[in-house]
Amino acid sequence: MNIELDKSVNQSTQMAFAVIEAMADRGEPVAVSDLARQIGVSKVRAFRFLRTLLSLGYVLQDPETEKYRLSYKLYHLGQALADSTDILREARPVMIELRDLTGFTVSFSQMEPDGMRILDMVRTIQPVAIVTRPGALLDFHSSAQGKVALAFGGAKLGEGSLREWTAETPTDRNAIGVEIQKVRERGWAEAPNQTLQGVTAVSAPVFDMTENFIATLTIAGPTGVIGTPPANRFVDALMMSARKFSTNLGNTELPK
Structure with missing residues (x-):
């Protein structure tokens, strides 16, 4: 040819x-x-x-x-694409259900070396616009998704100073370390006004059948509505959805 x-x-x-x-x-x-x-x-x-x-x-x-x-490098690339597509297909109905339960925009993200990549998002109409879009890469230190990755995914903060997105973005590494330990203990992370002023994100981990961290589910909305700390009903709905997603992926070890 x-x-x-x-x-x-x-x-x-x-x-x-x-x-x-x-x-x-x-x-x-x-x-x-x-x-x-x-x-x-x-x-x-x-x-x-x-x-x-x-x-x-x-x-x-x-x-x-x-x-x-x-x-086999090409095979692995194709397999990674197929796996990601399957995960997104599995995530979508859970995200829609969580959006309907909470009334907040819901996103699905996976870890990359330099941050958390938003792969999908189910939006809702809110008084404060969520301008983050699928494809965006969020810093570990300033996002709820990133804090979950630091706690459960083995993510590491890069060298040098941490970018200050808003006046409330955490940049002290010791303080971040203390917060990550709390995330590890309670199973979820929050980022009130830390990436976008007026917006709070709350994120929970998703685990696969081998108990490895593979993604996050996140709700995001006006800080005044979600609350600081976030209202229990929102955290409970998020955790329930993350557990459901993990169970759908074959994980049977998560607490109910």
Whole structure:
């Protein structure tokens, strides 16, 4: 097959994926010359892309035959995407139920090295607008989600000063450490006015069937409505939903 490149987008990226797709279709180790003929490019060009993919870990080379094959890195990426999609599908009805129980916007987040990524959100109409959107990355120290990750997910605060989002953002590491211990003991975290002024978030952990922390469920709304500390009825609804979500994922070890 000869590759027809779209000149309106990055051609190197197109070619890299063409190499990957051709190798996947082939299903066996391939020599540079054979791959070059298959995709209709010069041997030098095919070699250059193979070496780039090799350096990134997506391709392996047999030292004896010098042929190339795809590594399992692509498989793991695909599996991670499938797992994330399944989790989001499982999360959605629980989030809607929690939104209806509390009247607050509900979000689902997962941990990344530098913070908590909001992957989905079920909104409700509130007097204070929740401007955070899916895709946003929240700091560990200033978000309820991040504090849960610090308590249950092994997250670590980065080096250097901590960003002060509002006048109430915690930036003292010792004080944060004390708070994280409380989060660990009670099972939930709050962040009143700490990322957005006038907005409080309350977050609880979600665990998978192996009892590993994998995500957070969070309610967010006006601080004056949720309360500081948050009203028991809101915390109870959040914890119930987080437990339900964890149970749906196969976790049977959480307290009722």
